[in-house]
Amino acid sequence: xxxxxxxxxxxxxxxxxxxxxxxxxxxxxxxxxxxxxxxxxxxxxxxxxxxxxxxxxxxxxxxxxxxxxxxxxxxxxxxxxxxxxxxxxxxxxxxxxxxxxxxxxxxxxxx
Amino acid sequence: xxxxxxxxxxxxxxxxxxxxxxxxxxxxxxxxxxxxxxxxxxxxxxxxxxxxxxxxxxxxxxxxxxxxxxxxxxxxxxxxxxxxxxxxxxxxxxxxxxxxxxxxxxxxxxxxxx
Numbered sequence: 001x002x003x004x005x006x007x008x009x010x011x012x013x014x015x016x017x018x019x020x021x022x023x024x025x026x027x028x029x030x031x032x033x034x035x036x037x038x039x040x041x042x043x044x045x046x047x048x049x050x051x052x053x054x055x056x057x058x059x060x061x062x063x064x065x066x067x068x069x070x071x072x073x074x075x076x077x078x079x080x081x082x083x084x085x086x087x088x089x090x091x092x093x094x095x096x097x098x099x100x101x102x103x104x105x106x107x108x109x110x111x
Numbered sequence: 112x113x114x115x116x117x118x119x120x121x122x123x124x125x126x127x128x129x130x131x132x133x134x135x136x137x138x139x140x141x142x143x144x145x146x147x148x149x150x151x152x153x154x155x156x157x158x159x160x161x162x163x164x165x166x167x168x169x170x171x172x173x174x175x176x177x178x179x180x181x182x183x184x185x186x187x188x189x190x191x192x193x194x195x196x197x198x199x200x201x202x203x204x205x206x207x208x209x210x211x212x213x214x215x216x217x218x219x220x221x222x223x224x225x
Contacts, residue, residue, distance in 0.1 A: 004153070032212045042115070042216040043154070043202070050212075088153065092212055097144070097167055098156035099214065 003027075006089050006102035014110050017079050021105045023089030024071040033065055033072050034099065036088040043088055046074070079109045113138065115217035116185075117203050123223045130190040130197070132220045136205030143186045144214060145178060148200045157201075160186060193224045 007022045025033065032050045036043035047056045049065035049072060056063050060079075065072045076083055086106045090099040116135040124130050136143050141162050146154040156170040160180040171178065175193075180186040190197055200221045204214035 034212055036216075041218040045213050045215070048212045090154075097142075097159045097209060098170065099154075101146075101153035101155070103151070103153040 004089055004091050004100050004102040006087075006105050008105060009103065010106040010108070012108045012110065013079055015080060017109075018075065018077045019079060019107060021074040021076075021087050021089075021107070022071060023074070023102055025089075025091045025100075026070065027091045027093045027100065029094040030067065030091065031094045032092045034090045034092065035063055035072075035074050036090065037085045038088055038104065039085040046087075076107075079107075081109050081111055083107060084109045115140075115203055115205050115215050117201075117217035117220050119220060120218065121221050121223070123225060124193050125225050126194055127192050130193050130222055132188040132190075132201050132203075132222070133185040134188070134203030134205075134217060135185040136203075137207075137215050140205035140207050140215070142206045142209060143180050144204045144206075145186075145188050146202045146204065148202060148219070150199075154202060157188070190222070193222070195224050198222055198224045 004025045032048050034048045035046040047063045052067040060077045063074045086104040088104045090101045092099050118133050143160045145157040147157055148154050158171045158178045159167040163182050175191045177189045200219045202216050202219045204216045206214050
């Protein structure tokens, strides 16, 4: 059965800290891995990764994929209270239109 | 450009009633997906539709659940004879084409079954 596992499930840090969120997957015929941010409402798209070793970056957020070891990390540097959210990892595979989501990592950034 | 619009945002039903959730995709998007999120769980795929066609309903329970995306109007997720276990947040997402990976999500409809 295809699955996506995120760790940790929750994380509490102070403003200014750097965090690393993990996502491992077991999916046949992998096509892409996506990261979303969910703040009590609509998940919003962060990154889509298809190739190993190529870092995607957007401001203080960055992500990289390792297709050999079947995992991805999402880094957030200099965290702010506005980064508090649930971060979702999802995997898409060939031959299907559906995304398989992990349970998410709940990040809380305290001032 | 309005995003994906879902309504109602909150819906309360008693056991045995019907629930209808509506989703209007982003302008120009003809691909609609429904996902369900149970408490403490990730988003689970339910169904993928294009205009007037159900493409993949492999995540939809075989009974009581149905979905449509008519030529005109929003996509509808219909749950008949609701039970307490149907209480969840139902998210709709849309995309402009197949295999784009990135989905644009609505804010969800939270169904509570009493």
